[in-house]
Amino acid sequence: MASEPGKTVLTVDNVTVELDRPHESTPLVTDVSFAVRRGEMVGMVGESGSGKSLTASAVAGLLPRGVRLARGAVEIDGRAAGTDATARTRHDGVAMVFQNPMTSLNPSMRVGDQVAEAIRLRRPGTSRRDARREAVEVLERVEITRPAERARQYPFEFSGGMRQRVMIAISIAHRPSVLVADEPTTALDVTVQRGVMDLLDRLRADMGLAVLLVSHDLALVGERCDRLLVMYAGELVEQGETENVLRRPLHPYVRALQRCTPEHAIAAGGLYSLPGRVPQAGEVRTGCRFAARCELRTAECDETHPTLDAYAPGHLVRCVHVGRPEQDHHHERRAEGGV
Numbered sequence: 001m002a003s004e005p006g007k008t009v010l011t012v013d014n015v016t017v018e019l020d021r022p023h024e025s026t027p028l029v030t031d032v033s034f035a036v037r038r039g040e041m042v043g044m045v046g047e048s049g050s051g052k053s054l055t056a057s058a059v060a061g062l063l064p065r066g067v068r069l070a071r072g073a074v075e076i077d078g079r080a081a082g083t084d085a086t087a088r089t090r091h092d093g094v095a096m097v098f099q100n101p102m103t104s105l106n107p108s109m110r111v112g113d114q115v116a117e118a119i120r121l122r123r124p125g126t127s128r129r130d131a132r133r134e135a136v137e138v139l140e141r142v143e144i145t146r147p148a149e150r151a152r153q154y155p156f157e158f159s160g161g162m163r164q165r166v167m168i169a170i171s172i173a174h175r176p177s178v179l180v181a182d183e184p185t186t187a188l189d190v191t192v193q194r195g196v197m198d199l200l201d202r203l204r205a206d207m208g209l210a211v212l213l214v215s216h217d218l219a220l221v222g223e224r225c226d227r228l229l230v231m232y233a234g235e236l237v238e239q240g241e242t243e244n245v246l247r248r249p250l251h252p253y254v255r256a257l258q259r260c261t262p263e264h265a266i267a268a269g270g271l272y273s274l275p276g277r278v279p280q281a282g283e284v285r286t287g288c289r290f291a292a293r294c295e296l297r298t299a300e301c302d303e304t305h306p307t308l309d310a311y312a313p314g315h316l317v318r319c320v321h322v323g324r325p326e327q328d329h330h331h332e333r334r335a336e337g338g339v
């Protein structure tokens with residue numbers, strides 16, 4: 001929390017997650033690397049099954065049972081986080097918020113006590129009374145009205161959006177540098193969603209929180225995030241500033257995802273859906289993982305596994321058909337004409 005503005009607070013280096021089975025290595029997430037700066041919101045997008053949640057959980061040190069961190073490292077505030085290969089001990093400095101706050105809240109404990117408990121975990125010497133008082137301040141910070149009164153209530157007395165605010169309060173009570181939010185607003189209706197996203201925006205501005213926002217919603221991340229990470233079949237296929245990725249997407253997958261959005265359907269007069277599905281664990285073959293669904297597929301795509309290369313500073317892409325800008329006349333034409 002004492003770090004300077006713009007300083008890198010989260011570094012993810014070649015993180016690889018595999019099924020946790022003896023004598024077998026089935027990768028679910030392969031060599032994912034990225035960094036997030038203080039006060040920055042970075043979006044991670046991709047279809048269901050592309051590895052977003054596992055990557056997010058590896059960052060937080062909260063991998064589910066059945067999988068393991070096979071390789072790679074996570075650094076928070078310049079310190080190596082969790083040497084535990086199972087990555088099941090929550091990393092210091094990171095908090096995680098999930099889609100369904102009800103499963104993370106204790107239904108039989110007053111909301112204020114749950115926040116106070118998080119405060120006492122961070123500062124074990126704090127008295128119950130002080131922690132309760134501070135909990136009310138934290139509830140106020142997440143914009144819960146009448147916080148002292150609400151602190152005495154139970155989770156069932158809160159609406160979905162308010163529960164999510166409570167979860168965020170519990171998360172920031174740890175004073176993390178990094179907040180990993182996995183589909184935090186997916187279960188909420190649009191206006192409530194906007195309120196929760198506005199709150200995350202304010203927290204990153206006021207507290208300098210670095211936010212990794214996992215979402216399948218391209219419009220949402222496009223509106224809220226500084227940079228985007230696009231996942232496909234367990235690996236990053238494109239990353240860059242939001243404006244570059246969405247205005248001039250390089251990877252055919254990103255262009256196809258854009259064509260699947262309701263916004264595109266309105267403009268095009270019909271909904272497009274990307275044929276086929278994300279390969280599951282064990283189905284990944286040599287060559288480009290997206291090849292089977294790609295309109296640009298050539299023999300090279302089936303033979304060569306493309307590397308994630310810089311197309312321009314900070315804009316990386318994994319596709320044999322995308323070269324450097326000066327060589328890439330094909331891409332200009334494709335970008336104009338869609339996928």
Ligand SMILES: Nc1ncnc2c1ncn2[C@@H]1O[C@H](COP(=O)(O)OP(=O)(O)OP(=O)(O)O)[C@@H](O)[C@H]1O
Nearest residue numbers: 028047048049050051052053054064065066280281
């Ligand atoms: N605990 C687990 N045990 C075994 N396989 C898993 C486990 N969790 C996820 N997987 C598999 O890992 C792959 C990536 O899953 P992940 O949940 O990270 O994808 P996702 O992009 O977050 O999808 P969604 O948007 O549906 O949550 C999938 O093939 C999934 O079936």
